[in-house]
Amino acid sequence: MGPILFATLFAGLTLSSHLRRAYGNSSPPPPLRFTSNGTFQISVFEDLHFGENAWDTWGPQQDINTVKVMNQVLDAETQQLVVLNGDLITGENAYLENATVKIDQIVAPLLARGLTWASTYGNHDSQYNLSRHAILAREHRWPRHARTQQMVHGPDAGVSNYYLPVYPSTGNTDEPCLLLWFFDSRGGFHFQQRNASSGAHIGQPDWVDQSVVDWFEATNARLTAQYNRSSIPSLAFVHIPTNASQAAQMSPAGIDPRRQPGINDDAPNLAQQAQGWCEDGSNGPECVYGGQDAPFMRALASTKGLMAVFSGHDRGNTWCYKWDGVLLGMEVEGNGVNLCFGQHSGYGGYGNWGEGV
Known part of the structure; x- marks a missing residue:
């Protein structure tokens, strides 16, 4: 198993109006809180890829094996939050009538332990027979556990763009000390859309949209001003990595296993x-x-207090790189934020690397 990624900070923020709108008349999950010893642990599952070849024996067996990985991790750790960081389902193999039923299998180990989770969506979660909006609706069948939201609306924004505050174990809950940012990097194909002339499925852009960038910058500025802070410690999650990760990989020093330990096979x-x-x-x-x-x-690099950005997508990479300065072939200057890949967690998808978190 790869290492469980966690943060040790001190916390707090009131529940946002976005959260109340997201859950309507249902009760939202209780506030996220640090433990009494000042830690907040997150288990990050990447690239679960449930639902491959349901018509063959090996497809369902992969999902059973992935659930075993999840059970082992969740029993071994004491996480306060589980992050499902994209490609929950292999949507190319999804049936339109029941494409989201695999969400039930994914969250069953979390529900059995009373755990709460937050998702980003990946390129395989948007396919001709699979809709991001449908996945979000399926997650919200468990409103006391699911924290995935949509805070940015619009035809090009994607779905899983939102932030979560984390509260202290006791004391003041009115001022933020940790924010968790979630971004939708889109990709895949538009739901039930075909090219009028060729009949081909219509591809969806695979980057974080400008409308989401604007929302992120404005929301972060509003929060820091509201609480009279120069910065708020934060972490970010997005399925597809930015070009800064590739530039780090292609830099003269490259990814050195002594300085950036981990797998670097997607190279x-x-x-x-x-x-x-x-x-x-x-x-x-x-x-x-x-x-x-x-x-x-640019938005990531200019956000004070942002400690790390966690991505998946490239299943053969598990390293972290401190982005400090200008990387080869780029103009955007890093501010020291760590660009990290999570261990791929599912038996589905490409590659034969060990599953973990």
């Missing part, structure tokens, strides 16, 4: 946001990388 070219797109917004075989994730990278 030399990991799959970053805006991969396969041209600068003009078209996508085709001649397009390599369009640079549309630059606004998101």
Whole structure:
């Protein structure tokens, strides 16, 4: 098993109006809180890829094996939150009538232990027969446990863009000490949409949209001003990594196992946001990388207090890189934020690396 990623900070923030709107008349989950010894532990599951080839014996067996991994981790650790960081379902294999039923299998180990979770959605969670909105609705069947929300609306925003506050174990709950940011990097295909002439499925851009970047910057500024803080400690989760991760991998020093321990097998070219797109917004075989994730990278690099960004997607990478300065081929300057990959957790998807968190 890979290491469980956790933060040790001290906490607090009141429940946002977004949370009340997200859950309607249902009771939202109780506030996230640090433990009495000042720790807050997060188990991050990446690339679960449930639902592959349900019509064959090996597909359902993969899901059974993945549940075993989840059970082992959840029993071994004392997490206060579980993050499902994208590609929950292999949507290419989904049936339209019951595409989201795999969510029930994913969250069953969490519900059995009374745990709470928060999701981002990945490129395989948006397919012709699988909708991000449907996954969100399915998660909200358990309103006392699911914290996934949609705080940015619009046709191009994606779905899983939101933040969560964490409260102290006791004392003042009116001022934030930790924020958890979740971003939808989109990708995959638009739900039930085909090209009118060719009949082909219509691809969805695979980067964090500008509307989400604007929301992130404005919301973070509002929170720091509201609480008279120069910065608020925070962590971020997004399924597809930014180009900064690839630039780190391609830099002259590269990923050194002595300084950035972990697997680096998706090399030399990991799959970053805006991969396969041209600068003009078209996508085709001649397009390599369009640079549309630059606004998101600038927002991350300029956010004081942001300690780390956790991604999945590239299942053969598990390293962390301290992004400090300007990387090869880039103009955006890092501020020391750690760019981290989580261990892939599911038996589905490509590769034969060990499953973990």
